[in-house]
Amino acid sequence: MKVFRLDDLEAERAANEGAYLQFLRERNMSVGLYALDAGSHDPQKPHLQDEVYLVVSGRAAVTVGLETTDIARGSVVYVPAGVVHKFHHISEDLRVLVVFSPPEG
Template sequence: MKARLQDALAQLPGAQGERFRRVLAHGSMSVEIYAPQGTDPQQPHAQDELYFIVSGRGMFHSGGERHPVGPGDCLFVPAGREHRFEEFSNDFVTWVVFWGPPGGEGAIA
């Protein structure tokens, strides 16, 4: 399996104006491209996730903390945690990887 950035970006926005698109999936793992515009309306997700910042800059809010982010940064968000990107540039793009069971790997006994 392979996902190319150019091909993923060409699928945005989606038919309903979505700023994300799933580009790979296998088992519990899925990979999306995400390029919010203006605001980041996402809600907490059921799975653990990783973000790999491709382009642009901004602030990442998660768990009551804020961190500056830019190209090359990798961020982890456990399942169920509120998070969002803020004050991001117009060229902001990130890969998002979701995996594991609902509730995250910490939910596995």
């Protein structure tokens, strides 16, 4: 069993001074914590993997392909592989769990 605490993951991510921390990698998936501060820009490019985002905290809008919606704590967003997507209009610091399948890179 592997157990993670969001507070510990956020501290490790911040200590490494990066927006993304991959904390689990298995044969069929990987999981990470993605952080974007209020007002920041999301530099993402499409990925080769399917993704699921679970918003842990914060508020923003997300565009996936041609669709845009507002997201907040508890929102779950699916992004198919290869589809252009961005978080934007980040009004509260955004913390998102990201599941990639198959594993990222």
